[in-house]
Amino acid sequence: QKEVEQNSGPLSVPEGAIASLNCTYSDRGSQSFFWYRQYSGKSPELIMFIYSNGDKEDGRFTAQLNKASQYVSLLIRDSQPSDSATYLCAVVRSGGGADGLTFGKGTHLIIQP
């Protein structure tokens, strides 16, 4: 069973600080990684995707990928109360097949005003 692991939280971060969310995956052949944000009762929405080792920045968000250590992280700078949500890590499984997206169970982030 190829797995994606996230700390469920809640992770509590003061407003204006950096929130760091982590995700580890077991499938060493995985090549594509995604972060989704999900507000309670709403559908997941894509924040970022990353395919290459290193950092990828988009506004206040930075995704970091380390394939050797099999982890991917999401940093949120200048955290805002509106960032309070559950963040889902998703990994594309290797090994072929028509589909292959595995989601972690998510980390619940709370930004304290």
Added chain:
Amino acid sequence: EAQVTQNPRYLITVTGKKLTVTCSQNMNHEYMSWYRQDPGLGLRQIYYSMNVEVTDKGDVPEGYKVSRKEKRNFPLILESPSPNQTSLYFCASRPPGPLALVQFFGPGTRLTVL
């Protein structure tokens, strides 16, 4: 507006009463899929479809059926719903090309089976 729509958004039903949740997308996506989301279990894929008349099982297909007669529609059918199918359901579609792995989710259908 490009979107994935689902109906109904909320449904309370009883065990054994057949139901269909509709999903429609207006982005001309070939790929569509259904997920269920449960507390502590996360998002799990039920079925997916690569194109019209092409469907395949995901991770948790038991108790569900799907059909794909048109590109834009991908209904989820519960022939005989049971209480363990109480869940939040999401339909999703993907574009072709460089963003082919990015899922666009519908708003969700909250189903309660009594």
